[in-house]
Amino acid sequence: MVLFDLLGRRWALGILWNLSAEALTFRELQSRCDTVSPTVLNTRLKELRTAGLVEKAESGYVLTGAGTALFQHLEPLGDWAADWTRSL
Amino acid sequence: MVLFDLLGRRWALGILWNLSAEALTFRELQSRCDTVSPTVLNTRLKELRTAGLVEKAESGYVLTGAGTALFQHLEPLGDWAADWTRSL
DNA sequence: TCATGTCGCTATTAAAAACGTAGCAATATC
DNA sequence: GATATTGCTACGTTTTTAATAGCGACATGA
Numbered sequence: 001m002v003l004f005d006l007l008g009r010r011w012a013l014g015i016l017w018n019l020s021a022e023a024l025t026f027r028e029l030q031s032r033c034d035t036v037s038p039t040v041l042n043t044r045l046k047e048l049r050t051a052g053l054v055e056k057a058e059s060g061y062v063l064t065g066a067g068t069a070l071f072q073h074l075e076p077l078g079d080w081a082a083d084w085t086r087s088l
Numbered sequence: 089m090v091l092f093d094l095l096g097r098r099w100a101l102g103i104l105w106n107l108s109a110e111a112l113t114f115r116e117l118q119s120r121c122d123t124v125s126p127t128v129l130n131t132r133l134k135e136l137r138t139a140g141l142v143e144k145a146e147s148g149y150v151l152t153g154a155g156t157a158l159f160q161h162l163e164p165l166g167d168w169a170a171d172w173t174r175s176l
Numbered sequence: 177t178c179a180t181g182t183c184g185c186t187a188t189t190a191a192a193a194a195c196g197t198a199g200c201a202a203t204a205t206c
Numbered sequence: 207g208a209t210a211t212t213g214c215t216a217c218g219t220t221t222t223t224a225a226t227a228g229c230g231a232c233a234t235g236a
Contacts, residue, residue: 002176003169004101010223013092026184037224042185052176066172073165080161081091084154088140098194114213125195130214 006051011036011044016053016063017078020071023059094139099124099132104141104151105166108159111147 007013011033018024018032030041045061048054053067063071095101099121106112106120118129133149136142141155151159 001102001105001166001169002173003165004105008096008098008101010096013096014089017089017092027182035225037226038185039187039225040223043222066175070165070168070172073168077091077158077161078089080158081089084158085090087154115211123196125197126214127196127216128194131193 006047009044009047011040012048013074015041015044015048016067016071016074019054019061019063019067020075023057023062025060029061094135097132097135099128100136101162103129103132103136104155104159104162107142107149107151107155108163111145111150113148117149 014033014036015029018029024032026038026041026045030036030038033041045054048067049056052064053070054061055064055067056062102121102124103117106117112120114126114129114133118124118126121129133142136155137144140152141158142149143152144150
């Protein structure tokens with residue numbers, strides 16, 4: 001499963017999550033992701049870009065069509081996660 | 089996002105995926121996961137078990153109720169991933 | 177024009193995680 | 207008692223992530 005390999009890297013899911021709402025600059029993204037190191041952020045962004053899930057726009061980094069489609073499958077997971085976290 | 093932190097670790101998604109269909113023993117799981125090292129597999133299993141997503145049964149490792157619920161949200165992602173992989 | 181600030185990102189060094197292989201203890205099978 | 211399988215640990219190596227500093231490009235304002 002190629003996708004799981006890509007998403008199973010640190011911050012990959014978080015980056016998609018944060019970009020889903022709005023375009024973010026590198027530094028904005030960095031501060032949203034609980035201070036991920038710039039090295040890792042840049043590496044993940046490169047990976048996500050070559051995977052065609054994220055791209056660069058004037059306003060910053062944004063999800064591509066594929067990225068948005070992926071997020072739509074990921075989104076219900078967020079709601080579920082909230083309940084689940086509470087039950088730990 | 090606690091869930092993303094847990095799932096954003098190597099093999100975590102793959103383990104859930106493989107356990108979704110049937111119960112698997114440690115070694116079965118190991119061979120399904122493209123020869124993940126036993127060290128990592130055991131670490132992931134511990135994490136997933138304390139997270140209440142996976143548990144041990146007679147027949148091997150299985151998803152808990154929460155694990156199954158999570159997988160149901162994850163499943164459509166698999167179909168999507170197949171199409172997406174093709175379009176790379 | 178020159179200081180000041182922000183931005184995207186690289187460099188570097190250190191710590192943590194994952195890998196790969198060997199193998200042990202326990203249980204089952206013969 | 208010999209052999210095999212299972213779950214898992216040990217351990218040395220490689221890869222990934224973290225943490226921090228800071229550079230070059232560009233904007234702003236004095």
